[in-house]
Amino acid sequence: MKKLFFTFLTVLSSSFIIGQASGNVNYKNPQSYNNDNNTIDTDFPSNGDIVVSVKGLANIKADAYTAIFSVTQTGKTTKEVNELIDQRITQSLNAIKLKKGVETFVDMISFVPAYEYEAEKKLFNRKTYNEVPAGFELKKNIHIKFSDPNQLNEFIAILSNNEIYDLVRVDYFSNTLETVKREMMLKAKLLVQEKIKNYQELLGETFINAEKRITDDYIVNVPVEMYKSYEAYNGSSLNLKKAANVNQLSKSVTLYYQPVFNKEFDFVINPTVLEPVIQVQYEVKMAISREKKQPLKADKTDKEFILITPNGDLKTLNTNTAKPVH
Template identity: 85%
Template sequence: MKKLFFTFLTLLFSSFIMAQASGNINYQHQQSYNNNTIDINFSSNTDIIVSVKGLANIKADAYTAIFSITQTGKTTKEVDELMDQRITQSLNEIKLKKGVETFVDMISFVPVYEYETEKKVFNRKTYNEVPAGFELKKNIHIKFADPAQLNEFISILSNYEIYDLVRVDYFSTELETAKKEMMTKAKLLVQEKVKNYQELLGETFINAEKKITDDYLVSLPVEMYKSYEAYNSSSLSLKKAANINQLNKSITLYYQPIFNKEFDFVINPTVLEPVIQIQYQVKIAITREKKPFSKTDKEFILVTPNGDLKTLNMNTVRQN
């Protein structure tokens, strides 16, 4: 009797993009995004590098959702009229919502084709491509401020067979204010680190050569979603000739923000919903002042007949 073995497959991770209510663009496996923390460097070697990294989590105050709509028909007139009817009726309902703006983006209007079979006596079948109608594609852009409204938009659009939520973009008017706050915090921490290095080394960097560089990196929620596939799979002892039909496994998507463990300071550290994340880094390279060379600093070592090493003080030798 064949035994059935169950093995739990580990979570398979791959990078995807998505917003708070992401959109179907995340199911394109070829999409790939880096999720690295900021790291800037100097090109030359220096004695001391003073670095400060900061992270700010900024909640969005405006959103833009993009829905894709496709219409096909036998004639251009039919396609255009059906498309306008669906868009006009759905947007009339959406515009009743408070603080909502809409825009319709023309994407494509192309003919579509199908194959006709032509069969002749004593000849193979011939497949001829013939016009079958037209296909019209448009995108509906909806700007809104309350994220809870997105569910209402989806409900309205689904009544007109508009289901494809492409993406949701996040915006905030507080980005520049947050950048200035991060720069101020970083400045204080850099000064504190420099002072600490001076105390540890017992010297001052006032006359030392210094170089400075800084930069920002902004990460949007649409770039920070990942996916995994988890399921139980059976292992069967089958004959080589057996056919196995596997089902498509569901892919789960989740929001993965940048962790705050590598930063010297974090503004708004608790993340409940997808946010706009700003990274800031400043680095100072300090080349310590070289002491001037002096002959009196030289040391001479004398090897005695017994093989012992003795250091000679040249100042004492000169005085004698």
């Protein structure tokens, strides 16, 4: 009797999926987000300067959201297609607009003819399949703006009653973004000054007259970029013949929110993350040159020339006299 050897395989992909209610936009073809791009890197050229660097992170809870649902309708005629899709969308929006603080918008996406294959009957030859018009396909997107994230479940229930299931994505917005950026800049400024003071004490030097260069940058990460996917399943190892047929089942893909970790930052605003948030990173770098400045040379333009005459008299020559104009 053959033995079965089971191994637990957990495949963790490096691809990011989308927001808190991530939607289906990346389910089959995940978009790749490089993890290195989520960290600021504003390097100076390596020239022996002292570089003072401060990094900050802020976690901002969104105060507004926009969910996008895709609607597809097919039909034999243009009139039929338009009437069916308008009926589905209108019934959904009438119920959604009853919710407090909700705004909606319908976006036209595409309107194209659809085709199918028709078999051409022949008595003595193989069947021929010809492509013929079968009707029309109409696509529209429903945009829903809301402020309470718990309302999303209500929207899904309403839309599903009208056979609208495709949640494309959810975008996050915050009205405090610029205020938080200014707060981060002030915190970074104080920390830079503190680090410079510490370096001066360690080196026994002063950087007051030293040449300085400075640069800074922001990165804003929204939840749409910060979801990862993985597959967890039990796989079997069998000694099979080459001619054996193996039918594998589709594995379930699990998504989870992966924020930027706060371990590499000098300060963090709102460090505890319970739900997906907008993350703002700020970094400022200052390069301080330790090269000694050369003392300024004396100006040689203001010199006095004294002429001794044949009689032994001393006469001062004026070298700044303008040349005569011819």
